Amino acid sequence: MIFTLNDIALLVVVLLAGLVLGMMMSGRGKYKRAWHDEQAAHRQTIKDRDARIAAADARMVEMERRPAVVAPAAVAGTAVAGSAVADSDHGRDDLSRINGIGQTQETVLNEAGYHRYAQIAALNAEQEGAIEARLGLKPGTIAHEDWRQQAHALDTDTSRGGLFGRSATPV
Known part of the structure; x- marks a missing residue:
């Protein structure tokens, strides 16, 4: 073989x-x-x-369960800070709908006590600077991207509940 x-x-x-x-x-x-x-x-x-x-x-x-803690450096002595803590128990707006705010930035804003569009719309220049520093943005980014105007428009918009910001059409 x-x-x-x-x-x-x-x-x-x-x-x-x-x-x-x-x-x-x-x-x-x-x-x-x-x-x-x-x-x-x-x-x-x-x-x-x-x-x-x-x-x-x-x-x-x-x-x-604990109330939201507002960072003193970011929003020291503002009336918006008090309402941020009060509003956190009543729900939150989707701040990522504002152009220029991503999910991580929304989380940082929520940690700073900003939960509502009205709070973003009521920001003053000092608060903008503090938020830009906290988010690591260039100075003037919030004003350049017009977050306050977008937040005001979203706050007054009554059709927020629809899919992708569209209002539900009745059948």
Whole structure:
């Protein structure tokens, strides 16, 4: 019987695969114990992750129950700051509808106590500067992008509830 080079290569591959499988199955359960240990470690990691998520959820619920804290440097001594805390319990406007405000900037504005379009529309120059510094914007960006006018238009708009800012058409 004559073996070709392909037959010899296939035989070597099969013998090596058998050797590797044999080594894995032997070892008096060493690899099986290692596998079970790895499974136990994975289960513990999953439990730890779930516990961290539950703790984070509990912290979020607790933070949502507390009244909003207004940063003194951003809105010190303004009448809008007091109304920001009062309005935070009654809901929030989607400030990201204002051109130039993204989701992260909206979050920062909410943390600063700005939740309503009326609050943005009532900003003065000092407050604009403080907000621009807090958001990391160039000075004059709020005035250039005309946030106050956009906020005023959105505040007076009665069709805010529709999809993509469109009013619902009666059927």
